[in-house]
Amino acid sequence: MYAQMVKTDADRVKSLDEMEPVERAFQQRIDAGEKIEPKEWMPEGYRKTLVRQISQHAHSEVVGQLPEGNWITRAPTLERKAILLAKVQDEAGHGLYLYCAAETLGVSRDDLYEQLLAGRAKYSSIFNYPTLTWADIGAIGWLVDGAAIMNQVQLQKTSYGPYSRAMIRICKEESFHQRQGYEIMSVLASGTEEQKAMAQDALDRWWWPSLMMFGPNDADSAHSAESMKWKIKRESNDELRQRFVDRTVQQAETIGLTVPDPDLKWNEERGHYDFGPIDWDEFWNVVKGNGPCNRDRMKARREAHENGRWVREAAAAHAAKKAARKTAA
């Protein structure tokens, strides 16, 4: 997932009549369900919005390694350790595909990454929450990857070709992540009293932040309309959030855990669960940098980057020497 506050430059959405011919032709291709490819003409706003969304998504994958990485050395069995390592490795791989997809839009991965380190680019608010127990690793797989899948399934049909193809690949891996997280939770929920309590506590802490991952309510989501028109986004925040709630509540019940929402109730008429209000103050605070782990996460990324500077420089210097030797030979 992980792109939740993507701004577009438009105050309002233009109609076809208001567009220049080239833009109208572009919009008509989008409306006809065609994919847009890297070298083709596109409105500057479309390009910028995509760069923001894809890079936010890439940054989220990269920062997202940290909360789970926090438990790799403490994973309780060799098999759990191997699965978690493989999962975090997948996230790094997703980061790579996404930076590559963004690069097709004429930006460089290094520049995008600098923006993240400088605090000018966002990543998903969810990774600013701490992983306090092993059950949090289950909760991340189940809820966070579960929420991400809701968003990413629709993005497989996004209008920009390279992004759509990256999403198809990523979705396959994410559904494995979601299943392994749910499996960790089921084992804990059917374990000792202490393990059950650990699982419930993790659900209590991760439930609301997971719902926030879909971004503000549609009524407050100023930039969504243009993204929908361009088919960068295919479904609204609230639609996706509702689908996530409907699916996840049933999964929690199956393993005997309770969703921490006193207002949660099946609404026969709507055919959906009604759920309580989200604490948007908390959301905005985390987005603005005041979540429990924002500073730690960014510090970890900056330190990794700074401590690795000599390694990157050496690799570049060695490549240059090798090329020079080849030319001389």
Add this chain to the structure above:
Amino acid sequence: MTAIVVEGCDLRLEFLLRMGDNCLVLGHRLSEWCGHTPVLEEDIAIANVSLDLVGQTQLWLGLAGEVEEKGHSADNLAYLRDAGGFRNFLLVEQPNGSYGQTLMRQFLFDAWHYFMLRRLEHSSDKRIAEIAEKAVKEVTYHLERSTDLVIRLGDGTPESRAFMQEALEMLWPYTGQMFDADSLDDAAIASGLMPDLADIRPDWDTQVNRVLKAATLQVPKEAWLHKVGARSVHTEHLGYILADMQFLQRSYPGATW
């Protein structure tokens, strides 16, 4: 298979713990890097090597549990022994340090591991030979990767050369232990279970000297090598690794995960 018992130890079990613990401890050390390496490609690569080593641990310690015949699984052996029960080399438990130190440690071990596994494919013990045959495929790649990176970072910038030389000097004293056969090794060599360490040494020397030369690094001239005697004696670092690794199994005895 009849157990060969030397000095009260089952030779096969002892040998399997030595192989498995090296993989376990080094795999653990590498996993500490997850999300903190210099570049995204390295996050992926180092996780890959770590994963291979965790997988090999499962094979070696799984067989050790069978041989021991006390109903211990690979997990029981990994998570419920104290430091004195571990048989890994001191080299692999050394802290990660700089990325250069991690790569140098990897290279020095990979070169030993590779030549060891190549010969273990011909072990008199079929099960050991099978594990070696599987592991050597992965370790061939590990050695290629660490060889390449040691050369690139040694022969990179003056700063990177200094990092790599410092790493080499810090780790070199631990390399002696890899070839220092004790009486159990001697008995295992005599039984054909494992190859003679003296036969691996020249291959290791050739590989290491070639790579360090290409990396423009100097082998420490008058390096003293650690002589620690018993394989049950470790550095201060292992206790902290186990405190991390065994935390859940120790805090919630008997729980399944």
